[in-house]
Amino acid sequence: MVDHKGYSRRDRICEQIRRELAEVLRSELRDPRVGMVSLTDVQISPDYAHAKIFFSTLEGGAGLDTVLAGLQKASGFLRGELGKRIRIHTTPQLHFVFDDSLERGAHLSRLIGEAVAISDHDNPPADDKPDAAPAQPL
Numbered sequence: 001m002v003d004h005k006g007y008s009r010r011d012r013i014c015e016q017i018r019r020e021l022a023e024v025l026r027s028e029l030r031d032p033r034v035g036m037v038s039l040t041d042v043q044i045s046p047d048y049a050h051a052k053i054f055f056s057t058l059e060g061g062a063g064l065d066t067v068l069a070g071l072q073k074a075s076g077f078l079r080g081e082l083g084k085r086i087r088i089h090t091t092p093q094l095h096f097v098f099d100d101s102l103e104r105g106a107h108l109s110r111l112i113g114e115a116v117a118i119s120d121h122d123n124p125p126a127d128d129k130p131d132a133a134p135a136q137p138l
Contacts, residue, residue: 025039033066034070039054051092
């Protein structure tokens with residue numbers, strides 16, 4: 001069901017879960033393995049029993065296993081805090097998934113930059129090209 005603003009109830013709940021979990025991670029979670037984590041998206045199952053929490057880290061893929069282990073270990077605590085902060089009939093089980101879209105985007109940007117640099121090197125601007133033949137006086 002979509003309301004008059006164009007957002008479904010599920011979208012609003014996903015956004016609220018993302019905001020609340022981000023706040024708990026920032027202010028209350030004391031696990032040093034988690035560090036600087038950004039929650040990028042939340043997807044919730046139709047019965048609200050499971051939520052996929054997509055995250056990224058400043059380190060990118062480096063140390064991902066450690067961060068993921070910390071998040072999984074804290075999932076019970078995070079779920080309990082979430083249950084206190086939002087009111088839905090079922091507090092979902094939390095499943096954390098690394099979101100590599102930021103890394104992929106940065107990698108693609110680097111590749112595009114390299115391709116442009118090579119192209120610029122191979123094709124200098126028109127005013128930098130030597131004349132093919134000197135002008136002949138008439």
